[in-house]
Structures are given as C-alpha cells and as structure tokens.
Amino acid sequence: xxxxxxxxxxxxxxxxxxxxxxxxxxxxxxxxxxxxxxxxxxxxxxxxxxxxxxxxxxxxxxxxxxxxxxxxxxxxxxxxxxxxxxxxxxxxxxxxxxxxxxxxxxxxxxxxxxxxxxxxxxxxxxxxxxxxxxxxxxxxxxxxxxxxxxxxxxxxxxxxxxxxxxxxxxxxxxxxxxxxxxxxxxxxxxxxxxxxxxxxxxxxxxxxxxxxxxxxxxxxxxxxxxxxxxxxxxxxxxxxxxxxxxxxxxxxxxxxxxxxxxxxxxxxxxxxxxxxxxxxxxxxxxxxxxxxxxxxxxxxxxxxxxxxxxxxxxxxxxxxxxxxxxxxxxxxxxxxxxxxxxxxxxxxxxxxxxxxxxxxxxxxxxxxxxxxxxxxxxxxxxxxxxxxxxxxxxxxxxxxxxxxxxxxxxxxxxxxxxxxxxxxxx
Amino acid sequence: xxxxxxxxxxxxxxxxxxxxxxxxxxxxxxxxxxxxxxxxxxxxxxxxxxxxxxxxxxxxxxxxxxxxxxxxxxxxxxxxxxxxxxxxxxxxxxxxxxxxxxxxxxxxxxxxxxxxxxxxxxxxxxxxxxxxxxxxxxxxxxxxxxxxxxxxxxxxxxxxxxxxxxxxxxxxxxxxxxxxxxxxxxxxxxxxxxxxxxxxxxxxxxx
Numbered sequence: 001x002x003x004x005x006x007x008x009x010x011x012x013x014x015x016x017x018x019x020x021x022x023x024x025x026x027x028x029x030x031x032x033x034x035x036x037x038x039x040x041x042x043x044x045x046x047x048x049x050x051x052x053x054x055x056x057x058x059x060x061x062x063x064x065x066x067x068x069x070x071x072x073x074x075x076x077x078x079x080x081x082x083x084x085x086x087x088x089x090x091x092x093x094x095x096x097x098x099x100x101x102x103x104x105x106x107x108x109x110x111x112x113x114x115x116x117x118x119x120x121x122x123x124x125x126x127x128x129x130x131x132x133x134x135x136x137x138x139x140x141x142x143x144x145x146x147x148x149x150x151x152x153x154x155x156x157x158x159x160x161x162x163x164x165x166x167x168x169x170x171x172x173x174x175x176x177x178x179x180x181x182x183x184x185x186x187x188x189x190x191x192x193x194x195x196x197x198x199x200x201x202x203x204x205x206x207x208x209x210x211x212x213x214x215x216x217x218x219x220x221x222x223x224x225x226x227x228x229x230x231x232x233x234x235x236x237x238x239x240x241x242x243x244x245x246x247x248x249x250x251x252x253x254x255x256x257x258x259x260x261x262x263x264x265x266x267x268x269x270x271x272x273x274x275x276x277x278x279x280x281x282x283x284x285x286x287x288x289x290x291x292x293x294x295x296x297x298x299x300x301x302x303x304x305x306x307x308x309x310x311x312x313x314x315x316x317x318x319x320x321x322x323x324x325x326x327x328x329x330x331x332x333x334x335x336x337x338x339x340x341x342x343x344x345x346x347x348x349x350x351x352x353x354x355x356x357x358x359x360x361x362x363x364x365x366x367x368x369x370x371x372x373x374x375x376x377x378x379x380x381x382x383x384x385x386x387x388x389x390x391x392x393x394x395x396x397x398x399x400x401x402x403x404x405x406x407x408x409x410x411x412x413x414x415x416x417x418x419x420x421x422x423x424x425x426x
Numbered sequence: 427x428x429x430x431x432x433x434x435x436x437x438x439x440x441x442x443x444x445x446x447x448x449x450x451x452x453x454x455x456x457x458x459x460x461x462x463x464x465x466x467x468x469x470x471x472x473x474x475x476x477x478x479x480x481x482x483x484x485x486x487x488x489x490x491x492x493x494x495x496x497x498x499x500x501x502x503x504x505x506x507x508x509x510x511x512x513x514x515x516x517x518x519x520x521x522x523x524x525x526x527x528x529x530x531x532x533x534x535x536x537x538x539x540x541x542x543x544x545x546x547x548x549x550x551x552x553x554x555x556x557x558x559x560x561x562x563x564x565x566x567x568x569x570x571x572x573x574x575x576x577x578x579x580x581x582x583x584x585x586x587x588x589x590x591x592x593x594x595x596x597x598x599x600x601x602x603x604x605x606x607x608x609x610x611x612x613x614x615x616x617x618x619x620x621x622x623x624x625x626x627x628x629x630x631x632x633x
Contacts, residue, residue, distance in 0.1 A: 022529040023508025040507045068622060099479040101621040102530015120599045120618045189552075195620075 010035055011043045018062050021075040021097045021159035029076070029164070031061070031157040038163065049166050052155045055079030057092035057108040058210055061158045065207035067106060067115055068197060072096040074106075078164065079155030084147065095160055103161050106199070111217030112224065113199040116183070118192055125184055125193055136175060138182045139195055143175030146222050151185075174222060178418075181223040198223045220417040228410055236407035239400040246400055250393035257388025259288060263354075264382040270302060271375040273357025277309075278383045280346035286387040289342045289354065291379060295323040298374035299336075303359045306344075309351040317342070318359060343387060356381060433459060434466045443498045444516060447578040451499075458575055460582055473574030473585040475502050482513050482527055484577050487627040490619055494518045494627070495525065495534070499577035503570040510570075514579050522580055524614060526603075532624070533601055535616030542613075546606050549592045557602060562594035 007018050008028075012035035017028065027046075028037040034049040055077070064073040076095030081088060091109035098104075104117040121139045134145050153168045173184040181196035198221060202212040228236075263278035270293075280287060293300060299322035306315045319342055325334035346352065358375050429442045438454035442461065450459050451472035458469040482488060487496040499514035510528035517523055524535045540558065548555060553564045572587040589607035596602065605612040 024529045024531070070622070098530060100481050100530065104530075117620070117622065119620055123599070124597050 008043065011037055012045045012048060019159070020062060020073050021095075022099060022102075024103065025075065025095075025097070025159040025161050027156075027160045027163045029156045029158060029160065036156070036163065036165070039159065046163060047165060049156065052166060053079070055090060055092040055155050057094070058205060058214060059094050059106075059108070059208065063208050065204065065209065067096065067104075067199065067204060067207070070098050070101045072098050072101075072104070072106075074158075076158035076160040077155070078153055078157075078160070080151050081154050082149045082151050084149045095158065097159075105194075106204075107196075109221065110219065111201070111215060112221040113201045113204055114181070114196050114221070114223060115199055116181075116194045116196040119195045120193065125191070138175065138193070139180075141177045141180065141182075143177045143180075143182045146174045146176045146181070148173040176223050178223045179225040196223055198225060219420075220414055222418060224418070226411050226414045228407055232403075232407055232410075235403050239404040243397060243400040243404055246393050246397035250390045250397055253388045253390035253393060257390060259286075259384035259387035262287075262383050262385050264380070267356060267379045267381065269376055270300065270356065270358045270379050273355065275353050275355045276381060276383060277351065277353050278385075279351050280349055280385065282385075283346055283349055285385060286343050286345060286389065288384045288387045289344075290339065290382040290384065291319065291321065291341070292339045293321050293374065293377045293379045295321055295336075295338050295374050295377060297324050297326075298322070298372050298377065299369070300374040300377065300379075301359045302356050302379070305355045306346075307353045307355065308348050309353055311348065311350075313347070315347070343389065354381075354383065431466065433457060435459075435468055442578055443496075444520070444522060444578065444580070447498075447580055449575075449582050450578040451575045453576070458584070469582060470584045470586075472576060473502075473572075475500065475574035475576055480511065480527060481532075481621060481624050481626060482511070482515075482525060483626075484513075489625040489627060490534075490623060495523065497525065497577070499579045500575070501572055501579070501583055502574045504573050505568045505570045509573065514577070524616070530621050532619050532621055533603075533616050534619055535601065535603060535614035538602070538613040538615040540613050544604060544611065546590070546611075549604065555594070557594060557596070560596050560600070562596040562600070562602060564592055565595045566593040567591070 007016060009015065010017055010030040010033060012030060013033035015030060015032035017030060026039055028039050028043060029035070030037070034052060035045045036047045036049070037043040037045055059074050061074055061077065064071065066072070073096065074094045075097045078093040078095065079090065080093055081090045091107055094106040094108070096104045096106055104115060107114045107116065119139060123138060125138065135142050136145070149172055151170045151172050153164060153166055156164045156166065171186045175182045179198040183194045183196065185192045185194060201217065205212045263276045265274065265276050267274035291302070299320065301318060301320040303316070303318050307313070319340050321338060321340055322336040323334070323338045324336055325332070356379065361370060361373060429445070431440055431442070432438065433440050433452040433455060435457040436452065436455035438452055440450050440452060440459065442450055448461055449469065450461065452459060456472040458472050460467040460469045482497050484497050484500055487494050495515040495517055497513040497515045501512045503510055503512065508528070510526055513525040513527065515523055515525050526533050526535065542558065544555065544557070549564050549567060551564050551567050555562055555564065567590070569588060569590050572583060572585050575583055575585060587607070589605050592604045594602040594604065599617055601616050601618060603614045
C-alpha cells in the first residue's frame with residue numbers, strides 16, 4: 001500500500017511515462033501515441049487518439065510549484081475549445097495534484113492564469129439559479145452571472161481523474177465575483193460546482209521555475225481583479241476624503257473670506273489723482289485694493305504708491321483697466337473688465353497712505369490708444385483687510401477630483417473590458 | 427482530561443484523551459488495547475502505518491469554518507484503488523466526529539441514528555434511493571479493509587476488518603455513508619469540506 005509507482009511504460013507503444021498522480025486518478029493518456037489507459041484496471045488501453053493538436057501554455061507534465069499556498073504537480077493536460085457568440089476560444093487546463101489537497105485545475109487562457117477546484121457549499125445549484133446579469137449566493141459570496149458556453153475537449157495528456165475523450169462536451173455557466181468565479185459544469189450525468197481564483201501569473205510561473213517573459217495577457221479576464229497600483233489607490237483613497245474638505249473650504253472662503261473694508265473713496269479725476277489712508281494691523285493677513293471705473297471702450301493705467309506713514313517707506317506698483325464692448329454680426333461682445341483687484345501683504349503694521357493717479361502716456365503710443373485713454377473717468381477704490389483667497393482651494397479640489405476621477409475612470413474602463421466579452425443583454 | 431494507564435502487553439504508558447474511547451493503539455508495541463469497564467484487554471495489532479502527507483496529524487488540531495478539530499485516532503483503510511484515512515477527532519465541545527481523508531476529498535461525519543433498513547443490493551453507483559424522505563444518489567461504493575490503527579477510538583476496531591461502504595449524495599450537500607459489516611448497517615452523516623479552507627494549528631507538546 002505504501003509503495004508508489006513513479007513511472008511506467010505505455011502499455012500501447014512502450015514509451016516511458018511519469019506516474020505523478022495519486023490513486024484517485026483514473027486515466028493515463030500517453031502523450032506519444034494518444035493511448036488512454038485505465039489506471040484502475042491494469043493500465044488497459046481503452047482508446048487511442050492520435051494527432052491531437054497540442055494546446056498553448058507554459059507548463060508540462062511533472063512541473064511543480066506552489067499554487068494558493070499548496071505544493072502542486074502538473075499531472076495532466078487538457079486542451080479545451082468553445083464557440084462563444086460566433087468566435088472560437090481556446091484554453092488549456094492543467095490537472096494539478098497535491099497529496100494533501102487532492103486534484104484541482106490551473107487554466108492558461110490567453111496569458112491569464114486561474115485556479116479552480118471542485119467545491120460543495122451545501123446549496124443545490126441548478127441552471128435555473130443563473131440568469132443574465134443576475135446575482136446568486138455561493139461559497140459565502142455573491143456572484144454575478146457572466147456567461148454560459150459549451151466547452152469541448154480537443155486534447156488530452158497525462159493522468160486525469162476521469163476517462164476522457166476528445167469531443168467530450170460540458171455545459172458551463174460562469175458567475176463572477178473577482179478575484180473569484182463560481183461555475184456550474186453540467187454533463188448528462190452530473191452537475192459539479194467549481195470555485196475559481198485569479199492567480200498572479202508572474203508569481204506562479206516563478207514558483208514553477210519559469211521566468212515570466214511571455215507576452216502580456218490579452219484583455220481583461222472575467223475574474224481578473226482591478227488592481228490599479230498602490231500609489232494610485234492610496235492617492236485616490238486620500239482624494240476621496242480630502243476632496244469634500246477642499247471644496248467646502250473653497251466655498252467657505254468664497255462666501256466668508258471677502259474681508260472687511262478699511263477705506264474707500266471715489267477719485268473724480270484720476271489725471272490729478274487722489275489718496276486713501278488706512279491702517280494695517282497685521283503683516284501676515286492679506287489686504288486687497290478693489291478698483292472700479294465706468295469705462296466704455298476705454299482703457300486706463302494707474303500708478304500707485306503705498307507709503308508707510310511712520311517710516312516713509314514707499315512701494316510703487318501699477319494696474320490697468322480696460323473694457324470694450326459692441327454689437328457685431330448680430331451678437332453682443334465685450335472684453336476686459338471695469339474692475340480689478342490687487343492683493344498684498346503690508347510690509348509693516350501701521351498707518352498707510354495709498355496714492356493713485358493716471359500714469360503719463362508714452363509718446364510712442366498710437367493715436368487710437370491715446371484717444372481711448374480714460375484720463376478723467378472717476379475711479380472707485382476700496383481697501384479691505386483680512387482677505388482670504390479661495391482659488392487655491394478650488395485648484396486643490398480640482399486636482400483631487402482629477403485623481404479620484406481618474407481611478408474611477410480606469411475602473412469603469414476595466415469593467416467595460418471585462419463585460420465586453422460577457423453575456424449582457426439576452 | 428486525559429486518563430493514563432499502562433499497556434497490558436509492553437507496560438508502556440498510554441493515555442486516553444476521551445472518556446468514552448473504547449480502544450487505544452499502543453505506540454510502543456503496536457498492540458491495540460480494548461477498554462471495557464476499566465478492564466484492559468489486548469485486542470490485536472495496530473499494524474504499520476506509513477507516514478503520508480496529510481492536513482491531519484494526530485495531536486495537531488485543525489480549524490475549519492470556525493470549528494476546531496483535534497484528531498486523536500487514525501485508522502487507515504485500503505480499497506480497490508488506493509487507501510484512505512479515517513480520523514476520530516474531538517470538536518470544540520469535546521464531541522467526537524469522523525473525518526475521512528482521501529487525496530483531498532475530505533468529509534466530516536457524525537454517527538446518524540436511524541431505524542431505516544436498506545437493501546444493500548439496491549446500492550449501485552448512480553442509483554437513486556430514498557433515505558428519510560429525501561432522494562439520494564449513490565456516488566461511490568467499495569469495500570474497505572482496515573490496515574493500521576493509531577491513537578484511540580470510540581469503538582473496537584481491528585486490523586483486517588473489512589466492510590462495504592456506500593456514499594450517498596443528497597440535497598443541500600448532504601452526505602450519507604452507509605457501512606455494512608456482518609449484516610449490520612452503520613450510518614454516518616456529514617458534509618464534504620474544502621481542504622483549502624482548513625487551517626492547521628500548532629502541534630501540542632504532548633501529542
């Protein structure tokens with residue numbers, strides 16, 4: 001009972017074959033001559049299938065490695081094909097054997113790797129449990145119906161848990177809850193349920209002694225989890241929580257951060273200019289100078305000097321206004337603005353005088369510009385303190401929105417690709 | 427609480443972990459010892475049990491679906507195509523269950539009392555039979571022979587004992603096992619469990 005066969009010769013062609021599976025495997029299929037032998041009946045040849053097209057895939061009989069934390073050996077290979085919505089699909093099932101965990105499958109499908117094992121969750125799953133886009137409970141999870149198809153065997157090799165033959169057909173219904181899937185496999189004789197798990201291809205290949213230098217997987221697999229990367233996930237996670245904070249902050253500053261007026265005046269003639277006096281109690285808070293002039297197809301430029309009364313220190317700066325409007329081609333238009341706002345932090349606390357006057361015109365400016373220069377338009381000036389700027393919060397909110405939205409967009413595109421191959425309407 | 431006594435054959439110290447265990451296999455001389463009314467009787471030989479990879483090891487508890495199981499007895503049976511182990515294990519409440527292990531096909535079963543009599547001749551693989559008003563299908567039928575024993579058991583067992591067994595699969599995953607030995611039918615009921623969900627615990631010092 002403890003002696004274990006490790007190799008034998010094909011009872012049909014005499015080729016050496018590895019004996020890798022346990023005693024529950026029923027068939028041995030010679031990969032040289034295609035003979036199907038009954039392991040439970042002295043390796044009697046039951047049938048022979050020659051010239052089977054070998055399926056695509058990276059593994060061979062005898063390969064061993066860890067899958068889902070369990071040491072597994074490839075003992076059999078089954079090539080499967082299916083016609084789904086008019087297109088042919090091919091994949092390769094590797095029969096795995098573990099002395100402790102028994103038999104399971106690893107599937108190579110267009111570069112994706114999945115693991116599946118027979119499960120019994122105490123529920124009587126039937127075909128009627130599955131309906132398009134419906135959800136059903138299994139194995140403590142909720143699965144969404146994905147697709148149904150007939151899987152047909154076209155290649156067999158090695159040790160398998162049943163007596164197979166090319167052309168064997170199984171009706172399969174797949175439900176998904178990435179990274180898992182739950183399938184109903186139905187033959188005339190029985191219904192089996194299987195739990196699938198999407199595998200990290202690179203990890204598994206390395207565990208089996210292969211470098212993952214194969215072409216990238218094609219498309220999105222039905223049970224492939226959306227894995228956007230740790231950095232994007234963390235950034236989007238943070239953005240999800242800070243986006244409302246930034247937006248609320250921006251709205252609060254917009255409504256409450258306008259500041260309080262400390263001085264205001266209307267200068268009737270900016271050619272001669274005028275002055276405002278105000279106190280600046282803090283050097284850390286923003287102040288603003290709001291200007292408004294009733295310009296009509298005019299422009300103006302104002303030289304300003306901010307004088308600290310006590311020290312006599314001066315800061316010179318300037319600002320312009322221009323506003324043009326008209327009616328052309330049946331539509332009104334306008335450009336520029338009759339208002340402008342300057343913000344500053346006072347260099348010192350104390351009393352300030354703000355002097356404002358039109359700047360003298362350069363001799364070189366055009367006649368038109370000179371004609372449109374407003375030298376005598378009244379200018380309203382208001383100086384405010386404790387001004388807050390909401391624009392940075394809006395920019396922050398926009399950046400956070402882009403980060404969070406980009407993850408949502410990627411997720412949506414990923415799901416679209418997943419369901420692009422699925423059963424959707426019927 | 428474990429109860430200690432000495433093997434009547436070799437004098438080696440034996441321990442009974444479960445009060446109503448009726449048989450203990452001596453690890454020193456491979457005798458099996460029957461315990462009946464505090465009287466020890468030599469029953470036979472425990473046989474040679476080759477070590478095989480297993481999720482279940484005597485003295486090492488496992489966890490499955492929130493319940494812990496401590497295997498205290500291991501019986502190995504051969505059948506037509508191989509062998510399987512039957513572990514007698516204590517659950518978290520100290521109740522005994524049978525855990526059958528055959529290459530990753532693992533079932534936990536408890537004794538099931540029934541007055542029902544089933545004609546063994548009707549039990550063919552694939553046949554459908556009614557059991558306690560539910561329809562079951564015979565999924566496996568074979569003859570097992572006890573090859574080796576270790577630890578303790580709730581009943582007398584002997585190396586060489588043979589019996590016929592049938593697995594019946596029913597609705598909601600119900601698993602019924604019928605065993606026929608010397609004209610008597612024994613019934614256990616349980617469920618298949620997923621080996622990937624089994625978690626092994628640390629080995630106990632006195633295992």
